[in-house]
Amino acid sequence: xxxxxxxxxxxxxxxxxxxxxxxxxxxxxxxxxxxxxxxxxxxxxxxxxxxxxxxxxxxxxxxxxxxxxxxxxxxxxxxxxxxxxxxxxxxxxxxxxxxxxxxxxxxxxxxxxxxxxxxxxxxxxxxxxxxxxxxxxxxxxxxxxxxxxxxxxxxxxxxxxxxxxxxxxxxxxxxxxxxxxxxxxxxxxxxxxxxxxxxxxxxxxxxxxxxxxxxxxxxxxxxxxxxxxxxxxxxxxxxxxxxxxxxxxxxxxxxxxxxxxxxxxxxxxxxxxxxxxxxxxxxxxxxxxxxxxxxxxxxxxxxxxxxxxxxxxxxxxxxxxxxxxxxxxxxxxxxxxxxxxxxxxxxxxxxxxxxxxxxxxxxxxxxxxxxxxxxxxxxxxxxxxxxxxxxxxxxxxxxxxxxxxxxxxxxxxxxxxxxxxxxxxxxxxxxxxxxxxxxxxxxxxxxxxxxxxxxxxxxxxxxxxxxxxxxxxxxxxxxxxxxxxxxxxxxxxxxxxxxxxxxxxxxxxxxxxxxxxxxxxxxxxxxxxxxxxxxxxxxxxxxxxxxxxxxxxxxxxxxxxxxxxxxxxxxxxxxxxxxxxxxxxxxxxxxxxxxxxxxxxxxxxxxxxxxxxxxxxxxxxxxxxxxxxxxxxxxxxxxxxxxxxxxxxxxxxxxxxxxxxxxxxxxx
Amino acid sequence: xxxxxxxxxxxxxxxxxxxxxxxxxxxxxxxxxxxxxxxxxxxxxxxxxxxxxxxxxxxxxxxxxxxxxxxxxxxxxxxxxxxxxxxxxxxxxxxxxxxxxxxxxxxxxxxxxxxxxxxxxxxxxxxxxxxxxxxxxxxxxxxxxxxxxxxxxxxxxxxxxxxxxxxxxxxxx
Numbered sequence: 001x002x003x004x005x006x007x008x009x010x011x012x013x014x015x016x017x018x019x020x021x022x023x024x025x026x027x028x029x030x031x032x033x034x035x036x037x038x039x040x041x042x043x044x045x046x047x048x049x050x051x052x053x054x055x056x057x058x059x060x061x062x063x064x065x066x067x068x069x070x071x072x073x074x075x076x077x078x079x080x081x082x083x084x085x086x087x088x089x090x091x092x093x094x095x096x097x098x099x100x101x102x103x104x105x106x107x108x109x110x111x112x113x114x115x116x117x118x119x120x121x122x123x124x125x126x127x128x129x130x131x132x133x134x135x136x137x138x139x140x141x142x143x144x145x146x147x148x149x150x151x152x153x154x155x156x157x158x159x160x161x162x163x164x165x166x167x168x169x170x171x172x173x174x175x176x177x178x179x180x181x182x183x184x185x186x187x188x189x190x191x192x193x194x195x196x197x198x199x200x201x202x203x204x205x206x207x208x209x210x211x212x213x214x215x216x217x218x219x220x221x222x223x224x225x226x227x228x229x230x231x232x233x234x235x236x237x238x239x240x241x242x243x244x245x246x247x248x249x250x251x252x253x254x255x256x257x258x259x260x261x262x263x264x265x266x267x268x269x270x271x272x273x274x275x276x277x278x279x280x281x282x283x284x285x286x287x288x289x290x291x292x293x294x295x296x297x298x299x300x301x302x303x304x305x306x307x308x309x310x311x312x313x314x315x316x317x318x319x320x321x322x323x324x325x326x327x328x329x330x331x332x333x334x335x336x337x338x339x340x341x342x343x344x345x346x347x348x349x350x351x352x353x354x355x356x357x358x359x360x361x362x363x364x365x366x367x368x369x370x371x372x373x374x375x376x377x378x379x380x381x382x383x384x385x386x387x388x389x390x391x392x393x394x395x396x397x398x399x400x401x402x403x404x405x406x407x408x409x410x411x412x413x414x415x416x417x418x419x420x421x422x423x424x425x426x427x428x429x430x431x432x433x434x435x436x437x438x439x440x441x442x443x444x445x446x447x448x449x450x451x452x453x454x455x456x457x458x459x460x461x462x463x464x465x466x467x468x469x470x471x472x473x474x475x476x477x478x479x480x481x482x483x484x485x486x487x488x489x490x491x492x493x494x495x496x497x498x499x500x501x502x503x504x505x506x507x508x509x510x511x512x513x514x515x516x517x518x519x520x521x522x523x524x525x526x527x528x529x530x531x532x533x534x535x536x537x538x539x540x541x542x543x544x545x546x547x548x549x550x551x552x553x554x555x556x557x558x559x560x561x562x563x564x565x566x567x568x569x570x571x572x573x574x575x576x577x578x579x580x581x582x583x584x585x586x587x588x589x590x591x592x593x594x595x596x597x598x599x600x601x602x603x604x605x606x607x608x609x610x611x612x613x614x615x616x617x618x619x620x621x622x623x624x625x626x627x628x629x630x631x632x633x634x635x636x637x638x639x640x641x642x643x644x645x646x647x648x649x650x651x652x653x654x655x656x657x658x659x660x661x662x663x664x665x666x667x668x
Numbered sequence: 669x670x671x672x673x674x675x676x677x678x679x680x681x682x683x684x685x686x687x688x689x690x691x692x693x694x695x696x697x698x699x700x701x702x703x704x705x706x707x708x709x710x711x712x713x714x715x716x717x718x719x720x721x722x723x724x725x726x727x728x729x730x731x732x733x734x735x736x737x738x739x740x741x742x743x744x745x746x747x748x749x750x751x752x753x754x755x756x757x758x759x760x761x762x763x764x765x766x767x768x769x770x771x772x773x774x775x776x777x778x779x780x781x782x783x784x785x786x787x788x789x790x791x792x793x794x795x796x797x798x799x800x801x802x803x804x805x806x807x808x809x810x811x812x813x814x815x816x817x818x819x820x821x822x823x824x825x826x827x828x829x830x831x832x833x834x835x836x837x838x839x840x841x
Contacts (some may be wrong), residue, residue, distance in 0.1 A: 051806055294736030487795055540720060584724035628721070628731060630768050631740040632773070641731055641738040648720040649731045 007053060008043050008154050011544065016158075016218060018077055034073060035061055041080075056080050081212075085227035106147050107200045110156075113140040114189050114196070121182050121189075122358060128177045128462045133457060137185070138167040139163045144192060153422050155212075156195050162221040163188050181224045186355075188217055289341055293528070296331075296338040297624055301647045303331045339624075340378070342528060346424050346433070347375035349384050353395050353422055360399040366406055367417040368399065374424035379431055380526035383503050387433075387523070390496040394435055394519055395420070397492065402439030410513075414438070436518035442511040444468045450477065469509045473497045484548040503527070504547050527625070532642070534621050534650060535601065538588045542614070543623060543642055544601055544651045550609065551602040552617060555595045570600055577602065580658060581613045585637060591615045605656045612658070625652060636661060688809055689790040693780040694819055695762065695779040698750050702779075703786070704764065704824045705813060708772060712782055715755045732776060734763060741776035742828060753780065766825045772833065775828045786819075788812050 014037060038057050045054035060076030117140035123133040145160035163185055170177050191214065197583075306312065307324055350372040361368040379387075403418040410416055423434040444465060451457040463471075471477060475494040498506045505523035524530075524547075532543035533552075553559070553572060560579060561569045568579040579600070583590035592598065592615070601612045611620045623642035628651075632638065639654035690702035693712075711734070718741055720730040727746035731738050741761060746752060758781035765772050796808045809821040 096737070359745040423829075571810060575706050588720070588722065626738045628738055629740060629773055630770060631728075632721055632724070632731075633723055637723070638721065642720070647733055648717050649733045651719060651721065651731075 007041070010044070011053075011077070012154060012158055014038075014041070015077045015081065015215065018073060018215075035064065037182055038076075053080065055582065056082070083424060087649050091204060100153065102201060103306055107150055107196050110144050110192070110196055111616055113144050115351065117138055118186070118355055121186060122323070122351075124177055125179060125182050125358075131171070133261055134167065134171055134177070138164060138171060141167060153195070153199070159188050159191055159217065159221070161574055162218055166221055166224045175224075183219045184217075184224055191217060242617075265423055275634055284341075289338075291623065292341070292386075293335075295337045296335040297643055300331050300500050301643065302646065303327060304645065305647070330337060339526065339529065342380055342526060344380035344381045345376050345378050346431075347372075349388060349391065350375050350422055350424075352388065353391060356395055357399060357420055360396065364399060364405075366399065366403050368420055369401065369417050370420045370564050372422045375425040377426065377431055378459075378525075379523065381526065382527050383523055386499065386503055387521075390499040391433070391435070391521075395422075395491070395497050396517075398435060398437040398439065398517070402437040402441075404440050410411060427522075429525070431523050433521040434518060435521075438516040441513040441515055441517050442469060442509075443474070443513070447471050469511060472509075473507070504530075504545070528653065529622055530625050530642070532621055532623050532650075532652065533601070534618040534644065535582075535599070535612075536616045536618050537583050537586070538590050540588050541618065541648065541650045542546065542582070543621070543646060543650045544603065545613065545621065545639075545652065545655065548603045548605055548655050549601060550604050553600040553602065554610075555598070555600050555613075557596065559600070560595050572600075572602060575609075576613050577609050578659075579611045579613055583613075585658065603655050603659075605659055608659065610659050612653075612655075623650070623652070685770070687790065688793045688821065689788055691785055691787050692812070692819070693762070693785050693823060694783040695760070696781045696783060697748065697779055698753075701783060701817065701819045703788075703819045703821045704743075704762070706785055708764045708766065708824050709762055710765050713761050713763065714757075715759045715761060715778065720754055729778060732761070734774065734776075737774065739763060739774045739776050742780060743778045744827075745778070745780070747827065756780075764824050764828065766828050777824070777828065786812075786814055788821075 014034075038061050042054050042057035042061070045057060055074070056079045059071070059079065063076060064073060071450070086155065117137045120133040120136045120140075124130055124137065126274060127133075130522055141160045141164045145157050148154075148156035148160060166181075167185075169175060170181075202551045312320075312324075316537065354370050354372060357368055357370040360366075398420060404412070404414070406416055409418065419438045421434070421436045423436075425432055425434075447468050448457065448463065448471070451468070451474075452459060454474075454477060456471055456474050456477065458464065473493045473496075476494070477494065497507050497598075500521055500523070503523055504527070505521055506523070508520040509517065510520070511517040531544070531546040533546050533549055535542050535544055551572070553570075555570065559570050560573070561571065561576070563569055568577045568581070569576040571577075579595075581595075582588075583593075590598070595613055598613050598615050599617050601614060601617070603610060621644065625639075626641045626643070628635070628641050637654050637658045639657075641649050641651055644650045691706040693706050693709050694701050696702075713734075718730040718732055721728065721740075724730075727743050729741045729743050732741055733739075733751055744753070755778075759778065760782050761776040761778055762782065763774055763776045764800055766771075766775050787791045792814065793812050794812045797811070807822055807827045811821045812819045812821055
């Protein structure tokens with residue numbers, strides 16, 4: 001294995017040499033300088049039994065003799081690499097990389113490093129002198145290189161190594177990092193990202209083919225120092241009295257140092273927190289976490305049972321009461337902590353968006369300054385993952401449609417650099433994510449015209465501003481006159497809204513013409529807990545998700561109307577809403593079939609309203625959602641189960657399904 | 669890796685083979701006594717409150733809360749088309765761990781009462797006689813004779829198999 005690696009290294013070195021130095025002009029000299037290297041390679045390959053490689057090397061040597069050596073060499077190196085690949089594909093070859101667990105760990109860890117170095121690069125771009133960021137980036141590449149080397153991913157190792165070398169020079173102040181250099185480093189990070197996608201066992205966006213080693217990328221990385229130097233020289237030339245500048249810089253530096261010493265900047269404090277966080281993280285199997293959450297929930301139930309035990313209640317002992325209260329507090333705290341362990345911070349997602357804005361800002365030629373707030377806010381891991389797509393879409397929309405072109409901004413007297421703010425905060429038990437730009441805002445005339453054109457609005461109807469704003473969430477709505485490759489394919493905000501609603505969230509919009517637009521995403525903290533309305537039908541208990549409940553009514557005689565003796569409608573607040581009798585759907589004997597003795601629950605799913613007739617409303621309860629397992633996967637109308645306060649299992653209703661197949665209830 | 673594969677093969681062939689000997693938990697259902705492999709049994713509990721799940725066949729009684737886990741429960745009497753009986757003090761739920769479509773799952777079976785754990789040698793076990801198509805021969809591992817009594821050994825994986833449930837579901841619909 002080691003010898004094989006040696007061969008690979010030799011081929012890579014040859015390839016690098018070819019790329020970096022380029023084939024020398026005279027044909028005779030190429031043959032002279034390269035044939036020796038190729039011969040050694042061939043001999044070694046034969047010794048190691050890598051016949052494909054030996055054959056390829058021999059072929060290159062032969063080709064160089066008979067045809068144009070420069071081009072033969074170009075082709076030949078490619079063929080050598082191919083030969084290496086075939087060797088790698090040899091099933092008899094075993095390596096550490098075939099251990100799925102090791103591989104998964106590698107992908108996970110490398111992804112984390114890539115994410116962190118990406119954000120650090122953006123920090124570095126703002127302040128090229130930030131040695132802390134530079135060191136962090138260096139470390140990340142170094143770690144990835146080490147891991148890749150351990151598992152034998154040559155390509156990753158080579159690229160990471162090159163970048164690391166360049167970064168090391170930057171660290172030693174050989175040159176200053178320019179935006180162009182950051183571009184190259186980012187694209188090498190992207191290259192590594194593609195590799196990880198290829199390697200990840202069940203990636204969502206898995207790439208089918210291994211990304212080939214791009215010589216151009218390597219050349220670019222190699223050129224970074226010289227690029228930077230040139231840029232530096234030009235800068236120096238442009239500033240005639242550079243010495244005075246330098247002095248000013250120095251003075252400024254001294255000033256900032258003083259300030260920093262007095263009060264550590266928020267970023268620094270954050271970095272410190274993050275560093276501490278990194279060292280304290282433990283990866284835990286989610287099954288274990290689930291078990292812990294289960295047990296914590298059971299502890300709360302058991303504690304309630306003990307506390308309300310009639311024998312115990314009779315005891316009037318102050319010490320016992322105090323201890324019981326303490327027990328209650330601790331169990332509640334334990335449950336809360338167990339639940340919180342599933343949460344992750346939204347920071348990485350925000351950093352992804354920062355990167356996106358940077359790329360888009362280049363692409364559109366619109367200078368944009370993006371700020372993020374509340375990176376430390378924590379959300380359910382699944383929500384953060386599911387949020388990536390819709391948020392990306394919204395950011396693109398903001399940059400593409402929201403923010404005006406530079407010239408227009410200038411002529412309007414706005415600052416040339418646009419502002420985008422991404423902010424997360426807690427609000428009333430929810431997390432609110434705010435995306436605002438200072439662009440042109442929604443053009444309500446255009447939206448209304450478009451709505452009329454698409455038939456989304458009846459002609460002649462008068463809509464309020466917020467009703468007009470709502471239109472942009474309708475399917476098939478897109479006002480962009482010109483379809484760009486970024487946004488405006490008509491699969492816009494309606495998809496975003498559906499995504500958000502799937503996460504049990506809501507999306508709101510605030511806009512002021514000429515001032516900008518703000519999108520508010522209101523999301524639950526976690527998908528594992530649901531606020532439910534516990535209702536009773538006969539002796540059964542069901543849980544109605546509270547986010548869909550719009551009202552609770554006790555029907556009067558004139559509330560319920562029968563349509564053609566079959567369907568029932570309820571007249572609520574002047575509109576007719578279909579009624580579903582839950583006891584009928586589920587075949588459960590109710591307390592009473594008379595609707596006036598029951599309760600109507602008005603629910604809304606995907607902007608369609610309907611009523612659910614139940615016997616009674618028992619109360620509001622926060623429950624942990626549990627799957628009913630494969631046994632009941634096909635039961636319509638039930639989304640899952642939950643343990644109620646008395647230890648019984650309650651079934652959570654799937655309102656969407658209940659409503660959709662309201663025609664074919666079980667009538668047993 | 670190859671060694672572990674071989675080991676796995678050995679295990680599966682052992683299970684598939686005729687080594688039915690081992691410890692069995694026996695329980696009563698009507699007048700008959702049945703047995704399931706002790707290895708499959710996770711826990712035995714008294715009947716507790718069961719939450720009915722709508723639109724399921726009658727033998728599926730619903731779900732229970734087993735220390736925070738939601739576990740489906742099946743009434744074996746109804747499953748085997750025996751007349752339903754009221755639950756008594758002796759009625760038990762045997763919680764078993766069976767192979768589902770997506771891995772191991774827990775499943776409860778309601779029985780009239782558990783009897784004992786018996787150690788059966790291969791010689792005690794006979795193949796199921798051919799009853800014709802009527803009886804559910806596919807659920808049976810074999811018959812055991814213990815102290816002059818016959819005990820019916822169940823292949824609990826097949827008895828509580830969810831695919832079966834899906835078919836029943838389809839019929840009900």
